Amino acid sequence: MKHAWKELLHGKRKYILIEILLILLMFMVLFLSGLAEGLGRAVIAGIDTMDAKYFLLDDEAEELITVSSLDEEILETVKAQTSSDVVPLDIQRMYLIKDGDTEKLNITYFAVEPGSFIEPAVAEGKRLCEVANEADADGRYPVVLDDDFMLEGISLGDTVYDSSTLLPFYVAGFAKDQMYGHVSIGFISTETYTKLREELSPMYTKKYHALAIQDEDIEKISVEGTELVAKADIISNIPSYTAEHLTITMIVWVLIIVSAVIIGIFHYILTLQKRKQFGVMKALGMSTGELTVTVICQVAILSVFAGAVALGLTFGMAAGLPEKMPFYLRFDNALVVTGVFIVISILSSILSIVNISRIDPITAIGGGEE
């Protein structure tokens, strides 16, 4: 341990260079996993942040909420079958236009019962359940928008229109981190949604896309032609999510492994340079075990320090990123990535340890070729 530390201190210049490399590699990995997670969030956040454990869908929907269709009565039937809270959910991809503008903005409506457990908290303004759930004096209905719409110049109280029906909304509130399939969400009440559908086609009969079930009490739920789907399965079936997520996750892990191998090779080169020195230490009575501890200590010191700095850099950088950048990294996830990185770099020094164990202390004596 003392050897490890004193050698690092004495070789400051050399080890600082290695440290910079380590920090950059770790930063790159952390930053990319933040971007990967951020991209993923843009697809799933709306569902993922919902406090629901299961969703009831029609059994031909292939676990996809947007193509599911349930008759209105099923809500009451299911409510009677479970003690868990059951509420309807509709998801509809449409366009929004700002007042006095012609540009169409992508929006995914999430229609919920105001006050139900799947209604999100707001960062600004009021929730749907906090405002009158009907048209205001100007005939506008309340909508709670994802806060990305703020970047489009929309503010609280503004009037916006559904592009195909020209149904007017007023912005009651903004919620954070509400995206579905790369599109920002606008929450409206189920009633408003029905109104919207009726405007689209007068023949509309009220149906739900899905029912969200809050808790685990699902044993007795059984309705002909429907199936219960766990939240995780709903998420992995959102179009393109699994494929995208898998690709990006793979890239991150490949990067972690490649970086760890690079670090392993660096330590291996250092070990090769120090073979003579290790031979002398062995001749003087230090065991391979003691030398192994020294090497592992050095790798651990270098990588833990690099990990700490890289974490600081990543979160510092994240704070300064533009809002639009899909960067999302939870501290505990970042710690896991850093931890894995540290463990893999320590494992990669096994190569060096094998090399050290093969050094014959007899090399210290004799020729002394230097």
Add this chain to the structure above:
Amino acid sequence: MSMLEIKNISKSFRDGSEENHVLSGLSLSVESGEIVAVLGPSGSGKSTFLSIAGLLLSADSGEVFIGGKEVSKLPKSKWTRYRKEHIGFIFQSHQLLPYLNSADQLTLFQDKKNVSKVDAMELLKELDVDSCKKKYPAKMSGGEKQRVAIARAFVNDPEIILADEPTASLDAKRGRVVVQMIRDEVKKRGKVAVVVTHDERILDLMDKVYRLENGRLTEISNS
């Protein structure tokens, strides 16, 4: 009884298809407080002999006793520990670790149980490298480095000191000072020292002088 007793050691290396008999029936016995020199031309087997005596290499046959104990019987797994506790090495070039100052060169190799027996800083003083305590090898002269290396050899209170051409990297005057110091420490602490050397000018500091020829040692008169 001799502190170091080597009986009938043979060692050969395979050299392609030929056997290279380096040592054949070499014997040597050294008493406590004695310093002996082993002379011989390059390639005569001096380092091989020293490695066998120092538990760095096993002989094909023969025995090595240190303090009456037959160490040539020890399994290889015990060698490292045994070297640390009983054998002090002085190498041809100092072989100090570049990242340690002189004080650490000694204390980081000293077993805890020897701290009370041997005062590392006192050793540095005796070898007149007191002033180098905080210096790193890169900042020291060849003679200073070799003297720190000698101090290191004594730090675990070993029974025997094995030195392989300790003066090779020094000029005549400094070489002589260094060997004188090895001699003084050996006498003072009652150790055994075997010094392999080319350097005929230091032979008057030796109690006995041997020549390694045809794989054996023969004592030559020490005038």
